[in-house]
Amino acid sequence: MLETLQNLYLGFTVALSPAVFLYAVIGCIIGTLVGVLPGVGPLAGISLLLPASFGMDATSAIVLLAGIYYGAMYGGSTTSILMRIPGEAASVMTCIDGYAMTRNGRAGPALAIAAVGSYIAGTVSVVALMLLAPPLANFALRFGPPEYCALLLLGLLALAYMSGGSILKALAMATLGLLFGMIGIDPMTGFFRFAYGVVELGDGIGVVPVAVGLFGLSEILLTAGEEAPPEVKKPRLADLLPSRQEWRDSVWPIGRGTVLGFLIGIVPGSAHIISSFVSYAVERRVSKHPERFGHGAIEGVAGPESANNSATSGAFVPMLALGVPSGPIPAVMLAALMVHGISPGPLLIQQQPQLFWGFIASMYVGNIVLLILNLPLVGVFVNILRVPYPYLYPAILIFCVLGVYAVNGSVVDVWIMIAMGALGYILRKLDFETAPIVLGVVLAPMLEMSFRQSLAMSSGDYTIFLSRPIATAMLAAGACLLLLSMLSLLRRGAGWRSALGLANVEKEDTHET
Amino acid sequence: MRRRLALALMLCCIPVAPVLAQEKFPDRPITIVAPFPPGGVADLTARPVAAAMEKILKNPVVVVNKTGAAGAVGMSFVANSKPDGYTLLMALSSISIIPEADKLFDRKPAYTVDQLVPLALFSADPTILAVGANHPWKNVRDLVADAKKRPGAISYSSSGIYGTLHMAMEMFSHAAGIKLNHVPYGGAGPALTAVLGGHQDMLASGPAVLIPHIKAGKLRALAGWGAKRVAAMPDVPTFKELGYDIEFYIWAGAFAPKGTPEAIMKKLRETMKQVVQEPEFKDAMAKLETPIAYMDAPDFQKFYERDGKMLAEATRRIGRIEEPGK
Incomplete structure (x- = not known):
């Protein structure tokens, strides 16, 4: 413990030295910006800034890039809450209740809770990173394809709890998302699937154009289709901060989101995205009033926003403790270390204590900087809502197109976004939720890859999933989850129609006739 | 009038432009x-x-x-x-x-x-064949002998199907006449993680990526694909030395x-x-x-x-x- 404190002291002397501190602040500001801009996420931001970091020393470079990563998690919630446009993919879940809060005139509290939740999650998870990195990293290594596949299946099952409406509709949407995720080069055989000669489709459909299209564009289309512009309650100054009740409602979601996010972050994959989905599902499940979700429940903002921040620290665990990437973003950061002649590996912490502890300390500092940066911005951002729709929406549209194009410099992505916007419009008119599609698109490639890798490992023998303890335990948990939901379905007996949402449809039909 | 003249001049210049551009390449x-x-x-x-x-x-x-x-x-x-x-x-x-x-x-x-x-x-950069340190194979001969006994049982990870790391291993298994189980991953990083985690048995990858893990005792290098030994790994033989006519960079x-x-x-x-x-x-x-x-x-x-x-x-x-x- 004493050693840790000494090391941390060393870290703070590094992190608070003017140069490193400056880069941490710059990183946080850039991160907030790429988070706020629709489409452009942390990966695009880090990739863009990577060449600029070559001229710095290794510590400054890594502090700058990490600042962009967790800074983007702060910024990502802004457009989600104010305009229902995910600033980056991990903020998809925030769109649902965050935007509902905006419509209820609670945009300020939603933004404030997102910032505070991010701060708490960011800081607590850095403590965990600092104390637990080596043992946890070794645990993460035990996740091979079968374990990973089981984990993803568990995640998909949790989805059944995610949707506010009918389970059937949610599952249909998730399946649609999984189908979209099948587009692209087959990872095991190299076949192009559903690409129709478009080389760009070889990499599949990116989550960014899908998320921006399904959420942002569809919202704009829906609003444009209304006879009178929707009335958004103009925020009053007194409404900028959360009420006491809202604080109280957010405490546990933030705590759970922090733990969940960190644990999921350690496991390889696009952890910050998945963690927000899982956190939302959990909050809805444990809530005493699940019906509030989708209509402006602050827990639906606090949980996911904390989780995605905490997941960024989790993602650094394998990177720093073992020198292996846990996703595309840590991979770029590892490259940044290699450019500076530092070989990332299991000995990094011993060989480069200044870098490791400076990095850790900079994350404490960075999170404080971000909180100071983001809380006053709440007041600024909320005023965007005062802009009349005829001016606001075309501007948002331009930002969406620019943002989605900027990620890969691909026009195909822009077309995908437009098509998804149209699809989202139709689906929402028909009362389908679109979040499960995004989850499907995120999970499909990973699920497929891990499933087929597992079978490649076992030469096609399915018992591989039952012969590895971690995988088996997770599958068992999934099966229990499934049974539990079926049980409640059975118990309700005659109510099964309402459980499937069929009764709802009928009711609406009679309404219209 | 002057502007029109300038335009006419510019038009005249168009066929000549590539020649000019060549003369003062690069000008943009x-x-x-x-x-x-x-x-x-x-x-x-x-x-x-x-x-x-x-x-x-x-x-x-x-x-x-x-x-x-x-x-x-x-x-x-x-x-x-x-x-x-x-x-x-x-x-x-x-x-x-x-x-x-x-x-x-x-x-x-x-x-x-x-x-x-x-x-x-x-x-x-020649690729290097590295196995998880817990495996018994100390050299390529051990590995090939074991692979011949258990065809398809020993696995390797790669950066992806038809990717460079896959090619290197394909050349080796073809030259050695052995059958290995290929499990592709989405990039060289995840492929390395898989071997470190013990999920796959070995991989071929660049020296710079492997060296820290070899030094930490997690991986063992068996051979390299280069015509010469890699300067940073003087003890690791090349496949050519071992009698396999393969080269990969x-x-x-x-x-x-x-x-x-x-x-x-x-x-x-x-x-x-x-x-x-x-x-x-x-x-x-x-x-x-x-x-x-x-x-x-x-x-x-x-x-x-x-x-x-x-x-x-x-x-x-x-x-x-x-x-x-x-």
Whole structure:
């Protein structure tokens, strides 16, 4: 413990030295910006800034890039809450209740809770990173394809709890998302699937154009289709901060989101995205009033926003403790270390204590900087809502197109976004939720890859999933989850129609006739 | 009147313009396309090359990452660009594999090999065969003997199907006459993680990536694919020494679209010859622990053709993949 404190002291002397501190602040500001801009996420931001970091020393470079990563998690919630446009993919879940809060005139509290939740999650998870990195990293290594596949299946099952409406509709949407995720080069055989000669489709459909299209564009289309512009309650100054009740409602979601996010972050994959989905599902499940979700429940903002921040620290665990990437973003950061002649590996912490502890300390500092940066911005951002729709929406549209194009410099992505916007419009008119599609698109490639890798490992023998303890335990948990939901379905007996949402449809039909 | 005259003059000049442009090449920014994301080998080589070129030519040189479809998007972009010397490509070994894989699947090729002309080779790092340290094999002979006893039971991870790391292993297993179980991953990083976690038994990868894990005692290097031993691993034999006639390098070299005027090609080649002499470039490559292996266009052409032929053969040998359990 004493050693840790000494090391941390060393870290703070590094992190608070003017140069490193400056880069941490710059990183946080850039991160907030790429988070706020629709489409452009942390990966695009880090990739863009990577060449600029070559001229710095290794510590400054890594502090700058990490600042962009967790800074983007702060910024990502802004457009989600104010305009229902995910600033980056991990903020998809925030769109649902965050935007509902905006419509209820609670945009300020939603933004404030997102910032505070991010701060708490960011800081607590850095403590965990600092104390637990080596043992946890070794645990993460035990996740091979079968374990990973089981984990993803568990995640998909949790989805059944995610949707506010009918389970059937949610599952249909998730399946649609999984189908979209099948587009692209087959990872095991190299076949192009559903690409129709478009080389760009070889990499599949990116989550960014899908998320921006399904959420942002569809919202704009829906609003444009209304006879009178929707009335958004103009925020009053007194409404900028959360009420006491809202604080109280957010405490546990933030705590759970922090733990969940960190644990999921350690496991390889696009952890910050998945963690927000899982956190939302959990909050809805444990809530005493699940019906509030989708209509402006602050827990639906606090949980996911904390989780995605905490997941960024989790993602650094394998990177720093073992020198292996846990996703595309840590991979770029590892490259940044290699450019500076530092070989990332299991000995990094011993060989480069200044870098490791400076990095850790900079994350404490960075999170404080971000909180100071983001809380006053709440007041600024909320005023965007005062802009009349005829001016606001075309501007948002331009930002969406620019943002989605900027990620890969691909026009195909822009077309995908437009098509998804149209699809989202139709689906929402028909009362389908679109979040499960995004989850499907995120999970499909990973699920497929891990499933087929597992079978490649076992030469096609399915018992591989039952012969590895971690995988088996997770599958068992999934099966229990499934049974539990079926049980409640059975118990309700005659109510099964309402459980499937069929009764709802009928009711609406009679309404219209 | 004067403006119209100027316009007429400009119009007259148009047919002459390419000649003029050649004389004072370059007069506008040069773009080097890296067909892989920032932080990859192509990107990390292209950036110091661009910086050195900028200094020598006193003209902006920018690196653009045009990624997608395992590099096919960026490579076909350059292959179909105007051959004026302003759009260049930093390619890796995979440049020879993609057209061959397209043939295999009867696809319209994204580009053909003859659409791109080699300019200069910058690095050629042999891959190294590394096994998890907990495995009993101390050398290639142990491994081959065990693999012959248990065909298909020993597994290796790769950066992806038909990817460079897959090719290296395919060459080895073909030369040794053994059957190994291939489990592709989504990149060299995850492939390494899989071996470290004990989920797969071994992999082929670049020395710079493997060395820290070998030093930490997590991996053991058995052999290298180079013609010579790697300087940083003097104890690790080459496959050639062990009697396997295979060679494989992860190389990075610059290409220009076919039809680029001879004068411009000459200028670019001369520039790249100077690039590898620049101290900043040497320093950047040293930090990446990647030795510079410079070759001018004629030598690079020969190397590239030989390498391409081997890769094409390996690709055809792999053929279309049949999955187990089908």
